[in-house]
Amino acid sequence: MSQAENADEALATLNQAALHYDEHYAGATEFGRPLVVSTLTLQRAVGMGWKTFGRRRAILGFASIRLTSPVLGGDTLYAATRILAVADDLADPDCGIVTGEATVTRADGTTVAEVTYDQSIYRHDSGPFAALDY
Template sequence: MAGPNPPDLICPDILDGYRVTTTRSVALKRYFIMANTTAKARYAHQSGRHFEDFTVGDIYHHLPGRTISQHDNAWFTLLTMNTHPLHFDEEYAAGTEFGRPLVASPLTVAIIVGMSVSDVSEAAIANLGWKEIKLPAPVFPGDTLYANTEVLDKRESRSRPNAGIVSVLTRGINQDDTEVCVFERQILIPKRNPA
């Protein structure tokens, strides 16, 4: 991406808070110009929904689906220090009522949340809370998960006039349309044009 015209590199310059003096090399000055321009461009595009874009009753279907592999499951259990052998020991899992390894339930929740971000919380200021997290059916390596989110409520924020609070219910289902995860969450969402 092309940056702004470089300032006169012989005189001292201030580039958005960075003082670049004549004792610095021309390369360093160009670096600051490029880095500053790139940073501005990186955050110039805002994606995600604003508070005004949510309507109570709307349902968003999050695509694409995500197939969870045993590699995903083993990696996640190691990352989170979950040492229960039901998640990664085939022999142990064969002796349980499930007969095979289970996907760690926090991984299921994390994937369902991740699937919903682009439609629900990509522009969020903050997640405010979660409630009623339920895992009504097991998830196994090889299952493909899909998700949808329903807007339950929205209201103005009492403490932040530039934002509102949106409450949603997100459901995760597997390839057989069995519900495997459901939860509610409240999200602080910015307004498009705050007063």
């Protein structure tokens, strides 16, 4: 997670908290460096799941979001998702609903976020993937 990405996210989302982009100010806080905007950490948690859930149609909702430790510019993040439940998607027979819990860690193993969310996933021979022969 680069500090440039962090500053861009803070400004793009109109987050004016100097803690996210002003290194001089952030240096005087308990963090010592700019703190990554929490929505950017959440984006990474869900986005890194694309490798596992590459046939995702939509995120349906978030049951819980826990930010357990600060993320600073320059931190390397990893995510692993545990499947909690699967169900038929009653609104779309081409999809199933998967509830997953993503755990995001820094390179040192510290957990920085835990996110539980529901997503609609295309079934194997369904959706645009099947139509495009992916």
